[in-house]
Amino acid sequence: MSRVVLFGGGPLAELAHFYLTHDSPHEVVAFTVNGDYIQQDTFHGLPVVPFETVQDVYPPGDHAMFLPLSFKQMNHLRADRLAEAKAKGYPIISYVSSKATTFPGFECGENCYILEDNTIQPFAKIGTNVVLWSGNHIGHHTVIQDHVMVTSQVVISGACTIEPHCFIGVNATIRDETVIGRESLIGMGVSILRDTEPFSVYKAKGTEPAGFRSDEIRSISHKSGG
Known part of the structure; x- marks a missing residue:
């Protein structure tokens, strides 16, 4: 079991908080984001602290970190934040x-x-x-x-x-x-x-509209007694 600081303050962090709380041995004790992005002091009843100084409040000797960030910049954003958390000395959970x-x-x-x-x-x-x-x-x-x-x-x-x-x-x-x-x-x-x-980069071709309305189908079915 680890006392965990979660990186993030939006839906992805909220979801990770739910999973760790209900389906892991870990205890989430705080959230952290870069200082410029802090919009509130608490999230789900837990403190939100600047990532720049998180180690002063939740030292890595007593806490782990989890960074459930998105795929932005082809996952480079998540990789960069992970490297920064490790440089601060945090053990990282999965x-x-x-x-x-x-x-x-x-x-x-x-x-x-x-x-x-x-x-x-x-x-x-x-x-x-x-x-x-x-x-x-x-x-x-x-x-x-x-x-x-x-x-x-x-x-x-x-x-x-x-x-x-x-x-x-x-x-x-x-x-x-x-x-x-x-x-x-x-x-x-x-x-x-x-x-x-x-x-x-590979992308699929989207399906094209059939060229008629769904209420036209309903109308045809009604006329035919179907």
Whole structure:
């Protein structure tokens, strides 16, 4: 059990506070954000303190930190804040939901945020500062390297490699034995069948409107007695 300072003061920090409070051995004791972004002195009844001086109020010898930040700047923002927290001397926790499916030998690095209904198969490896939002499939022998964001309902098949700072959108599918190059952005609903080059961007074509209104369907059904 650790006494934890959470980085953030918005919805993502609020959600992390809920998960740590109800599904972990840790105790959240405060929130921290950069001083220019402080809008209130308390959040969920706990103090909000400037990140610049957090170590003076909640010293790292007695506290850990968790940084559940978004994928902004292709996860570089989260990586930078993590490095700054470590430079202050804070041990960094990870959160793995009790409702995620893992197997003996599972390990992940620091500041990982793995939510409910993720299935992480045997021999998969998860690096540092990885976010797996809810409902993903991580295939056997897949390696997810550092500073990656995987959103929801993503299928990463077996023996894939996801290189650092990638973002994978909702409902994307990645074929087995595929390498997703560094800082690739895989949009929602995209199917990847071959290796990607570093800094690639893939986006799906949106579904076009059918060209008629839903009340027209209702009208046709009524006339036909359906």
